[in-house]
Amino acid sequence: MTPDRLTRSARLSVAPMMDWTDRHCRFLHRLLSAETLLYTEMVTAPALVRGGALHLLAFNPEEHPVALQLGGSGPAELAEATRLGAEAGYDEINLNVGCPSDRVQSGCFGAVLMERPALVAECVAAMRAASPVEVTVKCRIGVDDQDPETVLPDFIARMRDVGCTRLTIHARKAWLQGLSPKENRDVPPLDYPLVLRMKERFPDLHLSVNGGITSLDQARVFLDQGMDGVMIGRAAYHDPGAVLAAADPVIFGTGAARDPVEVARLMLPYIARHLEDGGKLHQVTRHMLGLFSGRPGARRWRQVLSAEATRPGAGPEVVEAALDHVTRDAA
Template sequence: MVPVQKHGIVEAARLSVAPMMDWTDSLCRRVHRLLSRRALLYTEMVTAPALVFGDRAKLLDFDAVEHPLALQLGGSDPGQLAEAARIGADWGYDEINLNVGCPSDRVQSGCFGAVLMTRPELVAECVAAMIAASPVEVTVKCRIGVDDQIPEEVLPAFIARMREAGVRRLAIHARKAWLQGLSPRENREIPPLDYALVQRMKQAFPGLHLSINGGIASLDTVREQLRVMDGVMVGRAAYHQPWDMLGQADLLWDETPPFADPLDAAAALRELVEAHLAAGGRLHQVTRHMLGLFHGRPGARGWRRQLSEGASRARTPAEALAVYDAALAEVAAPAA
């Protein structure tokens, strides 16, 4: 049985925000961390060769406030992945995750991501090497299968092989990936979700910590899934509707959320905006992660418009802060 520490990484995995390319950068994670003190956050995927041979600081640097934080790696060479895992652990990440779920063409050509669902023995070799090299936990994010595989056969065999290799925690995207015929975006939407299969995996592997991922778009659905699963990983909904998914998420740990409403959160986020501008950053680099903060609420359209249009016009930090304040005024104004 996996030990659960009240304030440890395993407990944080009760709710996590999925690694999402071009989205979950450090600024995004700082926005999400302000909304939830407890949720586990993930980096964008970093390939093992890029980390071993490239600019590590550029790829790995993060702010201490982002903890608990996991680094997701992509690759299929056990030696490179072991070295990358060691580097990530030394850099201060709380978890190292192997991507066995991304269906993009670039990932397939590099023999990593979802295509590795067809090579469980290689994945097992990779994670065993990573576990041997890393002082922090190594986990796996996978699909239920790819292409013509039969998920009911492939998924339990894959999980069993990961368990034999030493993995104790997995996040399972409850869709197949069609590597031939569907784009990465279509692979996030078209293959049907099979929550029941993933839930059966929890029954079949009670000693593993299993999180379910895919299409989960409300905190109520998170609670429903947690009746069966150990954890829930949310993706696009957390990005496009950050308040709805994360603003009250700390209640899952019986803790008081940081803010009572999104307006309070937006006022607090102004400090992040100001600090980013003072460091030479551009307004849109941080506010693009906040556009959905007021999703479905009065003033949401004005908030998005001010930040989207104003960010391109702002030339100085003062002008940029004025844009942010104008956006705040849109949602602070009483309803007509």
């Protein structure tokens, strides 16, 4: 993929989310938007390099443009994981400097690395040296008692100095002491003005804003204010029909909005292939529960998928039965 195409796709992206943005989820999201940049769940460099867990790199060709997010803090190990990701065919490799979970802290990666910007710069430099594809960073505005006004511009400048030209900034601090990972997604206040000031201060960099963004209208406001990109997380997962189905015309000026009913039907051949390969129905349909949020029949759609998709032998007919409620109630 050309750098220009990737940069264009980064106008809107779906955040990497643990246990959510697996390859089945990304396939669904790609059917809803041909343009939006998709991210994997975070994959740790040790799992790939020391654990040999290369199956974690599997993805469907239809997912492009798709980025691999890595977690780690060892420059050499991250460089090797980056090489593996590039060889697997990912369009971008992203370093996680934002996840606040206890497991991530104990492994010295994620948001705790905001306290070690020199190490992050060393990691990014090593990753870039190992990769023929773009290396990017996703970070917070700071952690704990750090002053974001001081910490964030210094961090961004260090990334720029080692050749990183694209960053996504989650507009919240991460409180590593006193808040759970779940609370860290909601409790620390959002500071969008700070992120906007970073774009003014670093006009040569491609900067995306993340955190608390729930709609395409909100995304358009940030783009109109000068941000290069917007990353949406939970809203894109829980209500993909609203966030992603209209993304191509609204954000990229291409194509037409997709009909979630059509998308659900397009998932049926994919589900059939997954089952033929030994997979389970619920591994795919769990990502489809929010497809019709706010539409007639949405509750029955969720009920049928939730109750039936886990039973032995469940197949595409479950999705078809659930879809009947949506189309019937909408008639």
